[in-house]
Amino acid sequence: MKSVFTFSASREFLRTYIESLPKKGWGEIQRWADHLGVQTSYVSQVLSGMKNFNVEYSVRLAKYIGLSGLELDYFVLLTEKERAGTVEAQEYFDEKLQRLKKDSRNIADRVTKDKTLSEEEKAEFYSSWIYSAIRLYCSIGSGKTLFQISEHFGITKEACSTILHFLVQSGLCAQKGDKYLMGVQKTHVDKKSAHVRRHWLNWHIQALSRLETVDESELIYSAPFSISKKDFESLQEELTAFIADFVKKVQKTEPQQVAFLNIDLLRLKEP
Template structure:
């Protein structure tokens, strides 16, 4: 859904609801709970003549997960609907047109293809950048709202991440649906960002340990062994990683998983 295609905020919200799973069944009720108003009032607003207050409108933008520019545009639409005079409506219409033009110019601006160190610093700063990027390859997770629900993240945060990934072509958007983009990123063992990348996902692993699940696997095995066996185990682990990545590459995208492997010296080896 493109917010800037709408001239009426109610049509915008109803269109967003229609794009949600099960055609948005239950979303209006969830929105009513989020705004702390009853469902009758909610129906009067989005299916009648009643208007949102600006405070309620701001909460709606957070519930949907709009970006800052989309939020400002949506709030202008609400102000226009609430305006009591033709003169005020005309003033707001001009502001709406200007903001829409600015958004179009930003969208059409040529993005750089090179992934800079600053970009990498952002991408590897948090686990959810790569999680969102991988998540859109799953058919059911092709919108910011569905990703936010799946990852238990705030929708505004996911929208911010999606904007970053779109800007750098790590994901693409087609007819309102997100998918993996042509741009790729890789963090090598000598990269200044590799430690942050490992740490982010190991912290997620520690959080997952708190949830008992027969589908997960955690193993910690301190051991004493020969130097020759040490090298053999390392080789086996490398082969496992290679086989796993090849298997994932050729597999359909249905779930998100993370593989963490640690093989390190305890103490000072000679």
């Protein structure tokens, strides 16, 4: 599916979008009509060029199919241009559309190797495991489309679009055409940060949710034990060295799947 920025007519984009869906988008027009609260015949007339969506319907439909940020702005401007009654008005919208196209290319090329997130960005990114999971999923292959991400994680396109908008704006992902790629190569939260607890909890909850479905290709292990202080320190050093090697290996690997590793080496505190 091509990016909305490659289209000069909203209905052309919508028809192409439907064609790109599984089963050629069978039933999608009905779902759009239900979401907008209109008759299917009205949506069909818009797609055929007999009618145009008003601003309210344009915004609502764009969000429903997962457009956000500049994509949303561009789509709505397309529909406004199509409703314009004079050449002067159409030229006005053309200028705004061209500026949005230029802005979209600048954002798509903004891929950095590393970046320090602001406190606000950290608060959102570490608020849920889904942000990190989607970011890592986008590192697989040549990137992922909104539809692929939505289907893979079982979330609505609107919710997925909101997350992707944040990831792109913060530099954690980048958008090229209709695909999203991983941007920043690594993120790290300092052990003294207030976000450590949430980050730790996010992935331990995921491990807990997987307990009943762990297969033979995966590993889960817990072991309470008693140990000398000297051997405890030695074990800590070995695990620290392992983590350093693990990070290097992950950075060099060819991504094919998303996984996670939880390691805890803790002393049992006396009550």
